[in-house]
């Protein structure tokens with residue numbers, strides 16, 4: 001006869017409500033973990049997207065994400081000719097505001113050279129950019145659809161394809177354009193402003209620059225050698241992909257990460273306290289029944305089983321409800337919520353440990369109960 | 378009636394609570410022998426030590442001194458001689474509670490069967506025995522009900538069924554009829570006597586209930602923790 005289950009069934013409504021409450025708490029914990037992961041994944045997505053081995057940037061900067069970097073576009077030719085380089089492409093990044101469907105859309109415009117590294121790798125819908133002007137590929141989060149047009153700078157661009165999970169560290173969705181278009185957006189002012197500038201005799205066009213040149217290596221080629229070679233140019237610096245990712249995590253997302261990490265720690269502590277309290281209270285309410293069980297001759301194992309099983313059922317269902325809920329709602333969050341099976345398993349482990357520890361408290365109280373208290377009347 | 382085996386043998390048992398000025402001597406030099414088939418009553422004013430003596434016999438309370446032998450087995454002699462007192466209770470002792478203390482989350486039948494489950498009976502046999510006992514005590518029709526839905530008399534009979542389930546030879550009851558009217562009280566006592574005879578058990582009952590005094594083989598009077606012969 002399983003006493004734990006019988007007792008749960010006896011007070012089913014209350015037990016389910018408790019599980020549900022705990023489930024909501026677990027949902028928040030999982031959401032927090034998911035947001036944390038999403039933040040890191042978003043931040044790294046932009047760095048990982050071009051599948052670069054080496055980033056060539058302006059000397060003395062930690063560009064192009066952590067700091068601004070600008071180098072002449074022809075750097076790409078030089079890098080492409082260096083030993084071990086399989087492919088190289090110049091790339092620009094700029095945050096732009098455009099208006100779309102009556103609202104302001106903040107986008108992270110990435111300019112890349114057609115046929116060279118830096119463009120969108122996986123098109124989710126439509127196609128990649130095929131002509132050198134006025135086409136763009138947008139992240140789904142922009143809300144743009146294939147066939148829409150969007151005005152950037154002086155020109156209208158038509159959306160030819162969509163990608164997923166391309167946002168910068170601030171959460172702005174990316175749009176890909178060709179490097180030529182990106183440079184013209186960067187340098188060309190709108191016509192009225194340009195005329196004013198010309199009338200003043202200013203140089204009509206700024207010298208265009210790119211943010212970085214990315215290089216992919218031939219298999220087995222020496223990345224260190226390339227980095228050393230690039231650094232011989234006084235005006236250039238180089239970062240490996242690993243350095244770039246590390247830099248981004250340290251400089252850009254570190255604060256946000258620590259903030260969320262701290263919050264997550266607090267949440268986990270609160271959850272642990274709540275679980276412990278629920279289980280302890282559940283046991284205290286049963287002390288008289290436990291005394292009765294002892295009186296009729298139930299061994300400790302039966303009593304411990306009652307408490308521990310209920311604690312584990314409570315924790316397990318809370319965890320499962322939390323997981324089910326977060327998986328249902330996670331796509332409705334404004335920022336990416338990314339959960340790895342690993343996270344759910346670690347949380348399960350934590351919940352398990354907390355349940356065991358707090359049922360230990362209950363068990364201690366139960367062991368101390370004098371069977372004679374059942375006789376009192 | 379032929380004298381049965383000695384089931385309870387209490388010699389020189391004393392029990393005090395506290396020390397110094399707050400010391401209370403609940404039992405002093407108590408000697409008591411109860412044989413199989415006997416139904417005896419413990420009488421005495423409130424605070425005279427009746428419950429304490431019952432708890433000592435039930436191995437719930439360690440005496441301060443003395444010797445206790447249950448069903449031929451010495452269980453206390455200055456200290457407990459068995460470590461698994463609960464197993465001892467499960468096998469030898471049935472308690473009928475004052476507040477009947479059924480487990481609220483189990484049905485009447487399960488409340489009886491749980492004892493057999495603990496004693497290691499196969500579930501179906503345990504259920505059958507629980508059923509049979511409840512039928513015998515005329516509460517068979519209430520088997521699927523939870524305690525909250527039982528009347529006082531029904532709950533008391535379920536509690537008796539639970540006390541008897543594992544066929545203990547020592548049945549201890551603290552005011553089992555306090556909550557019952559005199560007709561039902563008489564029926565419960567008749568029933569206990571019948572069980573004592575059939576199962577070769579002894580029954581020790583604390584009671585204040587003069588209406589049922591004539592149902593006992595012996596009346597044991599306690600006063601200030603001492604046995605006083607009536």
Ligand SMILES: Nc1ncnc2c1ncn2[C@@H]1O[C@H](COP(=O)(O)OP(=O)(O)O)[C@@H](O)[C@H]1O
Pocket residue numbers: 394395401402403421422423424425426427428429430
């Ligand atoms: N756990 C205890 N701690 C201190 N004193 C107790 C305890 N249990 C009983 N007593 C005292 O022992 C005496 C006998 O109590 P009890 O056996 O309950 O009497 P009765 O059941 O005859 O009314 C009383 O004076 C009571 O106050």
Ligand SMILES: [Mg+2]
Pocket residue numbers: 427428429
């Ligand atoms: Mg009493």
